[in-house]
Amino acid sequence: MTQTVAAVIVTYNRAEKLARVLDALAAQTRVPDRIYVLDNASTDSTVALMDERKSDSLRHLRLARNVGGAGGFNAGIKAAFADGFDQIWISDDDAYPEPDAMEKLIAGLAEFEEETGYKPSFACSAVRWKDGSWCEMNTPATVWDWPRFYGKDMRYFLVRSCSFVSVLVPRWAIRAHGFPIKDYFIWFDDAEYTQRLAKSYPGIFVPDSLVIHDVEVNQGVNYGMITDKSLWKFRHGARNETSFRLREQGMVGVMEFLYQVHVQMAGARLPWKLRRPVYFAIWRGLWFRPKIEMPRQDMI
Template sequence: MFLIKKSTCVVVVTYNRKELLKENISALVNQTCSIDKILVVNNCSTDGTDKLLNDLSKKYNNLEAYNMEKNIGGAGGFNQGLKIAYASNCDYIWIMDDDTIPEPDALENLLGKVSLNELENWSFLCSNVVWKDNKACLMNIPEVTHDWNYMLKFGLTKLKSTSFVSLLIKRQDIEKVGYPISQFFIWGDDVEYTKRLATLAPGYLVTDSVVTHKMNQNCDVNIVSEEKSRVDRYFYEYRNKSYTSRKSGLSSYVNYLNYVIKSITKVIIRKNDSKIKKVKVILQGFIKGIFFNPKIEFPEDI
């Protein structure tokens, strides 16, 4: 009996992190499990990323670069990347940011779980994301289910949602759930998308698939301690969370309302700069979120 080899492509979204992208691509081409295509979506970087990708695409024949004419945000980048990946007809799509550095066997360990007899069905598999010090990366803590340890003896933790930092999905599932929402721009597109996928079948964290997320600091998003120049971007967090929580039901939206109230309270009572600006951004995101109802695209719409 002959086994049909499944093909895999990687989608990497990059913006002005040329050196980390170079390290990311090096880690991808040196995986113990071969990758059929490496698709890099360049979000109109201004640091010479386009030249780097041009040079690397000559060196690696499985690398394809797609240079956007403007920065469409991480959400827009992943939306475009998955459209390109879907058109490539690869069976599996491995998704990540440019500052994600996979261990050499990260993909092999993800794909190894696909053939596990006990894993009858799955919608996504993700890696264990650590920071540069090998501790958990706080921005990429997944949301576990109430029966999270159901498959733990097989090295799998059952999840409700997770991030796009090393996420493996099946091409065929895009036909059922569509693409990530480009209108999110940044923040929450990964959580919304993996929640959507989880309506098809459970998602799992694969404990022995490890990647390093080389963020500057190992910290979760926190508008209270954020510097003034980066406060405006939090609009997307509060707007997008409103949409995701509304879609998840009443209790989820109540939790979101509590989160908004607590955020404003913390900004007011704790020592930090730009309090008025931060409260304004939270309220703007909250109000816009009430009416935010983006359209989900499907392959047949394209």
């Protein structure tokens, strides 16, 4: 029986790039059965674009206010799950999948289960930057025995987390582990969610599924790179990861994270005006206990 697939894209004021994403989805060898565009109250031409592209297979869900990537993905996955889709592909509004990217992820989940008997909790793509180099911010985190099933017959790596740039999640995993944490707003929502999904079984990295991430600068997340402009994002990331570490690892995990952040900021000789808000965000994370939403009975 053919699995139904929905695509969830969260967007905010990137109409031109969003149009390219929609074009790339329309050109897939396995076109999604429905596309959900979660519009975080964009003020550019996004509404006009969606009106122009209007169709039965495209749903424009315009939110009343900007709830961040975390809130958008929460709402989008929830909508697709409620509509009964078997698999949900999650990605950003500036990530362009190659024509067979989705087909490769779908095939990867099916082949891995058939060959090994294990059910991966998600499948993620290889994300490249605009020049074809590896996109630093979208590097999946592998498990300790990541090459266990990599060989001549299968080319998949086991991963414990990945970004929300081209990841396919089966319905059973959402039913078992719930939705992304909307209160995170931005940063670490993808890492938390995929690690939560992976409690059932790790995800798989599918290197033949390719996506181009059209970000301005190709760099990963390092607390030594904080600027006045990016500070607000790092504050959210520090709070969110602290909350996650406390929940999953206790104070030992929190202290390890604090040490890592301190070393990165001190090593870069960041001024105190940039360090202090991050330390305070870690402190706030100790009391930040966001709710994990599970599917309602009527959605299952």
